[in-house]
Amino acid sequence: MEGYDLVVIFSFFAFPAFSKKYGHLTADGTYQLTAAWQTGLTNGTCIGEMIGLALTGIFADKYGQRWTIIGALALVTCFIFITFFSPNVHVLLVGQILCGIPWGVFQTITPSYAAEVVPMELRPYLTCYVNLCWVMGQIIGSGVLRALVDRTDEWGYRIPYALQWVWPIPLAVAMFLAPESPWWLVRQGRVDDAERSVNRLMTRQGQKAFDSQKAVAAIMHTNEMEKQVTSGTSYADCFKGIELRRTEICCMVWMIQILCGGGIMAFSSYFFERAGLNTSYSFDLSMAQYGLGAIGVFIAWALIPWVGRRTLFLAGQILMMILLLIIGFIGVGPKSQPSSWAVGALLLVYVFVYDITVGPLTYAFVSEIPSTRLRQKTMVLARNAYLIANIVNNVLTPHMLNPTAWHWGPKTGLFWAGICFLTIIWAYYRLPEPKGRTCAELDDLFERRVPARKFASTVASPFDDGRRNGSVVSALRRQEERKAQAP
Template sequence: MLHSTGPDDVRDMFTLIQRERRIILISIFVALAQFQYGYDSAAVSGFQSMPGFLAIFGYVDPTNTLGFGIRTSVQTLIQSLMQLGGFFASVFIFKYGTHISNRRGLWIGCGFSIIAIILQMSSVHFAALYAGRLLLGISNGFFLTYSATYLGEIAPTNLRGSAVGLVTFQTSFGALIGVLIDNYTTKYQSRTSYLIPLGVMFVVPVSLSLGLMFLPESPRHYIRLGSEEKAEDSIRILRGIKDHSQLVAEVASIRGALMMENARSETTRLVDAFRGTDLKRTILSMCCSIGQTASGVIFFSSYSIYFYAEAGVKNEFVWVMMSLAIALTGNMGSFFVMRFIERRMLLSLCSIINAFVMFAIAGVYTRLSTGSYTAAQVLVAMGTLFTWVYGIGQGPVLWALTVELPSQRLRSKTVGLATGCNYIFAWVATYCSPYFINPTALNWGPKYCYIWGASNLILGVWAFLVIPDVKGKSLEEITGSMIGGSEEKTGNTVEASG
């Protein structure tokens, strides 16, 4: 549902931002965990067009304008091993996630990140490169799960969707910086061309490790441990609330929902995620997470520069940077859009738009040759539109729903499981994509977008028919609506009957 807006709504929004500026700044910082994922995906995509990198991990190809080529098997392992590492991390989190707090989970991610970067920078052997990619994937798995969960648990109801949506903003911003640095280092013919971009990655784990020392755990974490005083202190630090009665009310609301859940189960076990109403919530959370890959964003982020180069687009680094810069305006716009448009409608609309965008790219390259100037213009324009639409709707909504739908006691487990499922699909996508687009394999090039057009269309229809409306509800209210009796459908929205 589209909610009408007026001057009062806009004023209220800016008043809310001013009042909650502390939590917004903290959310931006914690979302930095996802900067690494976007930065790495874009930077490594650029490596595949760098002579300095290809001289070591590629092969000499006099017919290529770069003088080098890269084997399809190397392409698949560089990107897919990172997804596989993320899957391993997600499985671990699903099994042991309730024993690890959000801050500790992020610190673990920082440790794996530092080791992975050192491995990739210190050796020219494939084994070290592949091991680094796998460990970086494990780092991303911890970053992804615990940053999104932390954001979902600390943000107030009216900012939760936007706060979690900052994950998408940081991913796009990271990708933009990754391509920007690649653009200036690709001129080097030595290892320096890719060592500099890799070295910049240290900024994320080091900054997070230090910054997290000054942040508390989420109030929901402290209440799960039975420490209400620490929960009050957490809310006070995170949101700057000084009114004791308001602090008590916030804690009481969280505690009440948690007690309601615990009444159904004294302990939290793996099988709980697949029982009763939690089964539905687990499936919805998993599907929303998988929707990230279904949108095609993994394909574009992992192979955009190589994809543009093979499609005949000149100055591909510059065009990808322009596309990502425009996408950031969509990411920033989502902060406001998600305040006024129902999650289900926004996700459905954006998915259908991107379905037609993908079909347009594939259709043009079906009729025109790969080297056509017109086809290259269409590819750049449609690719830019795709990243903008994803940034304003698909990415933020899918992330928000993945975190919002699970119950409190199972949130870290469910988000970990959902993220793991997405990593499986992302692994398949990154592993198979080179075989479709590489000239030495199927050589589909941009016609590969037919597949992503179809997946976007399915995502849009599924969102319209299945996604419940959680806009404006606190995590406790969502919990209550799932636990407190039967659910009835009103149109396409699931509402609590009591």
């Protein structure tokens, strides 16, 4: 849903009917929304998302992930009315801020839930799938806009907003029928409910009851182990001891989605138009961009087991920096039709690389790196860091591209290539490899302060010291005693 709406609002800046309604007439005879209002609309969404993120950390811990998502879906159904009926750009801004609140909920709660309901082997696939969901929303949004680009009446921009009402009810029904996270249930002391949830998530074969007890006992052990290292579950605890390093990693990984130049993709239609292509071709290339993005996620799924998260992430950053440099140097030369198409083609390649590497892998990192007790709050902080970077991007990029402001055009690539280089240095020294590690093993490696470059080669021993020895067995015994005492 968020991927759909964001591509709609960003692409509307190159949409004739929208620009005529909310923009003003420029000297060249076209309608343009000013760079200030472009910044306002995009950052208004970010402000709403930051509010939603803060609420997520509170409500998800108290009510669980399922009911928090259902509540957010109810809110977004109401807030869409404001954007649909907005008579001017001021009301539209209010609608974008309010819609951002439930979108903020969706941003972190979905990868967190995905990481908690699947086995370790499937964890990177389902968390990376979140990026594919973004791409699917973007493809639908671009397709709708491409179909309506020639409409000059108000329905050219109202129909895309109205289509958002299609999603909430089916998604709410699906979430109501889904099992609750067994990790959340254990933290609430609802061990029996956690076993029932695990039974729903497991295949219907073998000794199901014993397996669920063992799985819940392992969850209980990890929860107790993390209690010994981190006493609380507040936002402040995310910045204490070893949790500070985990918070830093998650914040930086999510910010790199923007800092590697990924923010240009949100303005792709407008970028193509500023590079010299006409409006129809701009939307055609945007659809091709998101189609390549979907293919990229499937390629990432194939590469993750062989290459690993860290190596693939670093390789993607390096390739994207090179592509941004080439785009920027093309922009230095005179503008022509061949150079415009070259910029468009290179940006498509850039998106393809992004959606094989940095795009999907971010969701794997931010859901795997935090401790289980602080996962939701760490992800909220990390996503807020992303939104801060996005706000900066939303201020800079419209000014870089807008002909009434800095008018850099493709030269914008040089700026983001420099920032991308700095993120490569950080990732090399600070980004660990979580491949094949259970939550308890990751806790052990972080507690021992293993350097990021040695994560993959270090043997984790979460059960070795006397403080932890036999804790899974003890947890199983406590479950059996509790059941024996039950009426």
